[in-house]
Amino acid sequence: MKPRLLLSSIVIVGFLLRVLFINSSPPALYGDELTITLDVYSIVKTGHDQLGNFLPLTFHMSAGRPAGYVYGSIPLVAIFGPTAIGVRALSILSGIGIITLLYLLGRKLFSEKIGLLAAVIGAVSPWEISLSRGGFETHFALFLALLGTYLFVLARQKPLLYIFSALSFGLTLHTYLTYKVAILLFLPLLLWYQNGFKELVGKDKKYFLAGTIVFVILVGLSFSQTFLAGSENRFFNINIFSQSSIKDTIEQKINFERQITKLPQPLARFFYNKPVEYTKVFIENYSQNFSIDFLVLHGDRNPRHNMATVGEIYFVELVLIFIGLATFWYRQRRTIIFLVFWLLLAPIPTAIVDTPHALRSAFMLPSLIFLSAAGLVTVLNYRNKLLPMLVLLFFIIQFTFFIQKLYFLAPKEYSNFWSYPAKLASEMAANNKDRYDWVILSDRIDNIEFAYPTYAKIDPDIIISQNKKRTLLNSSEFKKFDNVYIGYIPESQIENFINLLEGSVLYVGSAEDGRFLNNPELIDGLDDLKALVLEKKNP
Template sequence: MKKKLILILILALGILLRTIFVNSSPPSLYGDELTITLDAYSIFKTGHDQLGNFLPLTFPMGAGRPAGYVYFTIPFVAIFGPAALGARGLSILSGIGLILLIYLALKKTFSERVGIIAAALYAVSLWDISLSRGGFEAHFALFLVILGLYLFLEAKEKPIFYLFSAISFGLTFHTYPTYKLNLLWFLPLLFIFGGAKTTLDYGKNYLFGGLIILLILGILSLSQTFVGGSETRFLNINVFSQVKLKSNIEEKINFERTINKLPNNITRFFHNKPVEYIKVIGENYLQNFSMDFLFIHGDRNPRHNMATMGELYFMEIILIPLGMLYLWNKYRKILMFLIIWLILAPISTAIVGLPHALRSSFMLPPLITLSALGLSIIIRQKTLIPLFITSIFFVIQVTFFLQKLLFLAPYEYNSFWSYPAKLGSELAIQNKDKYDYIFLSDRLDSVEFAYPVYARVDPKDIIDRNNNKINLGKYTFKKFGNVYIGNIPNQEIDNFLDNLRARVLYLGDLTDLKYLKSYETINGVDNTDSLLLTKRNL
């Protein structure tokens, strides 16, 4: 009873840390959250995405977004509407679910004490708190993989769980591109180390049934690569498609071949694209294990690391080796499994670029496991001094983390969350009845998605406007009532607005400033200029 109460308190803490001020920190929805919200809400209301496609498995407005996160977000937008909790509810729930799954998996593998410790560490994990507070597909993918892992472990006693495990893994294929690559090595690894072969005598029918389910869902995902363009984003951002990197590599190779004194046929062996790309990917890979990424600055992207702190606690520098030592002495097979997991997890990230809190998140469960085992050693010590010191360090770091996450980052990094688009949309909504024309410049990042969300435009109207843009003068716009969203070249804004001979409000990016004869700037949440507006013919 006491341990159940402790688990309930841990879950309550995890919920609090993932939901407190979530409507204001982050301060607005960024581009991916906006398109996910629009697609989920549109499917809920019409059965079609925002472009009018019926129940698609890939979403074009998300640059080939897999369907998983969108469809599982539908219940949240149905309850909360197209709003922050609608977009982030699934990710919040994934974080809470991961706390429980880590507890269950480690309780089954080691002991209830280790499970409780791991759940507590996951509840206060800097990495997972940050992922839970944004509408991140990768976080849901992580939840599905760990759910599949836990069900796989349960299937050793109840083979029917192989079917549910396969469903969970199969859905992961439809959630986040790099996790598709992760599953290609993780599933064989799990089969080898998870003891599935021991159940073949009495559970092989369920195991084969699970393999069929996994194969069907995998083939369906693969088909979307060719039919729906589900890998568009991955193909556009991997290291081989980065134009600047390619140019730099070619310049480096040409320079080195020119000055090298070896014969050309030998020089080409040492200085070529494969060698240079291996270096790039190798450097990207090793950065995932760097002190800077894990313990000091994280991935330096305020969107999925708002506190811009390390992904792990400083004390885990000690806890992780202690956990490895514990496994070396008692569970070497499990240690080998976790080490291989950690070694392989960053590969898909390295192909795309430097460490990334979303793509590298598959490293988190084994790291938490090792930390929990290390902390369990400290807790078992006869003296309380090591535990007291460890607790003090945890409390200090989480305090600094929370003050930055909740009271600084929403203001300092508001532009990373498309806040100017939210501000412009709200001004347009407030002033609709005062003007004949309101123009929202699409130079405001993601404003074409922000306005329909914040204005709660009917999904049928959104579908119509996305497919039937209108021309006004020389320019094309999405028209929602008297609100026009589109692009007017900077140097043409004044003439265009003057020629309308009506009451006009223009809301644009600060880059328009030097081209306008009169304007006002509007402050954002950080009390600095966020956007500008200009009025005509009042």
Template sequence: MVYDSYSVLKTGMDQTGEFLPLTFKMGAGRPAGYVYGSIPFVAFFGPSVWGVRGLSFISGLGIIILMYFLGKKMFSEKTGLIASFLASISLWDIYLSRAGFEVHFALFLTLFGVVSFLYKKYIPMALFFGLAVFTYPTFKLTIPLLLLALMLYSGFIQTLKNKLFMISIFILLVFAGISIKETFNGVSEARFLDLNVLSDRILQTSVIQKINEQRNISTLPNKIKPLIYNRPLAYTRILFENYVENLSPQFLYLRGDRNPRHNPGEWGMLYLVELPLVFVGLYFLVKNSKRNLILIVTWILIVPLATMFMGQTHALRNNLILPAFILISAYSLENILAKWRIFIFSMFGIQLIYVLFTIYFFAPNKFGSFWSLDAKIASEKAINSDKNIEVVLSTKIDNIEYAYPVYAKIDPKLAIEQYGKWPKIYGNVIISNE
């Protein structure tokens, strides 16, 4: 991803030679938002760790500030301050920020859009929502639904009567039109088409076998069996199970999605102590603020709709759910007795310290291969080698063909010339696929 930013900065083209694309071919059709957003950081830091993570770091700071304004607008300044603090220590946000995932930038943009809507800044809202759609694919589904929920929260008819809001709808339709065009180009949705449960051939075979077994064993009349045992009902159950798993305590509080890239702390995405806070917060919301309760619960229920098609829990695709849970915890902390707050914040601190130790002193050694550590080591050795000696790097080293141009800061023009060609020759370094 960082090399695409570097290539666009230097040549106006991505590393495949396409001029200012809206969807980048690398990464199975990567939306353009994070790539273009990272260009200022790449210009300053080069194609480096800070070049790729700088935008995510700034997004994290922005999320902290936005949570304050969101909590203040919906509840009170005190809730906003607590929400801001919880965002600053959020395990989920720490994981996303450190790795420089584009979905973290998408979360920032979407949250900015939500806050803009609530403060009736409709034109900025449209711009932020539109940019978010071009930053992470699943937001194409969740943002329209979230916008509808916000309109109902603020008064549907009253919102539609606002002229600026109608202008913002036009802006969003422009973004939607471009997004649909990219979809029909067959690139931006390639990963979804490959990974969703509806196209999983192994699952299809399993479903058919199970349906045949059920029809053979069932004592129902033969005319009734196809109405009870069929693929639409079988897939409905699978999708529902996937949906529920993305809201399960196992994913949210205990183990996360078990992907070391998304969850190096090897805990859930939220703090354990936030589980009782959710129940306390829901109690106070039912008691004091049913309108806010409906919006927050709707927000939570919307997010997994995009993830349930992928067949597994996923920390990146579900990250838009984070602000809603932070709001519940913040409102809960505002309303409980002060003596309990001290205990609860202590629990936050204990788990945070444990997770930070895991992230910095354990995970790098255990999960280095997930971040192509071997490619980094090999690239650095090749860079520091005698320039008069030919060095051959094999693609048996995971991602070496992508890592070496980044670490060596190869001129993008040279990379573009050799796109799709083997071997790739960069001075005395040759990358071979044999």
């Protein structure tokens, strides 16, 4: 079969795995997806984000967000509306693009056969599929980074592509926070792989320098948004140097060790200090990205990032990686060194923030896939066909367990991780608002203030006005959408608040609110646990 026909078949299978049941698995939109949807829909309709800012480069709702995924989603939300497929379409397309780029780059790094095998592994990768099925900014960033890498390698033959490679890498920095560090670490490695700066500048000076200028401009713009516009406030709040729990633990440990040591105090300060302790935290976080637990057994423990809660790669891939390293070390040493250092550099930004994380560590994935493909081609070329059959058998077993959990168990078991109660409450409010004078949605329902405007497809102008100025009701502030009010009521005052309203009332709160209501009606979620409570008052 011709390579293009094979690639087309691989892409079709990959597309089906990513789009199948996309509106029900995951079962709802989680917080970041909701805020992205509202921002994109608002820009499509008004040219302003949901806070009223005109075409911003940083979106400030939800602790700051770079602009890449929002602007990339504009045509898709314009087509599909503020829906699950609308906000996830860019991630799905990124997955298809990544499968294609794995083939193209694998062909350049190794051979046609390894390129096709890399595409196959990418198409069925648990890590890749999970990234494709959520509206994850990191997935679009991974596509842009891989595109930039391929264009840079290809630019040896077509120098004009240096400019487009620089543009792709630059846009990556405007899409997801960890790539601001990862790409700056990766580019010197890529430059080395392409035989260095002097040779590139000597041969293709004008295009290379033009690309450098484009990249520097985009880097400067990105970091200006980081430090001046707050695009990475979330990063500044959660990195290991900012987390109060880590700070307190380190300070207590240092003080205790300095107090009990027999060393003179000037010497004790040399051994027991913050740089030493933070280095230990960093190394521990970093090394966990390569642990069996993260890569093979459980993966990211957050079911939102790892939807089937399985290892990020198949166990058989781990074996193939070592086979690939051993086989190609003597055949293509430079390429193997390039891929190994790519793998080693990728989790550095993650280690600064926290322990292994499928979103922040996603830049590891291409190098793992290429090394797996190198090992797989070695196995397939083995004379004894028993080994390839065993590899295929182990793969089919793991793939079957992964797929059944992804499609049929995870959507119910982990529905709360996707803010399903907020979707359920929003649908109840939208379906019943004409039957009641007042519909009150408690903000103790996680992400309800973003969920209701999204699922009800509220006019962005109304959303902007309510984000700028809340509506007072019984001396409390609410977001008001027609007769639907979203806000906070102290638990002990809920019943009194409802009684003060004239006319019929539907109150929808978190299941915990039921303790403070006279006639609570509990509603189950997809996991058969109590998700919401209703209180109805008729005039």
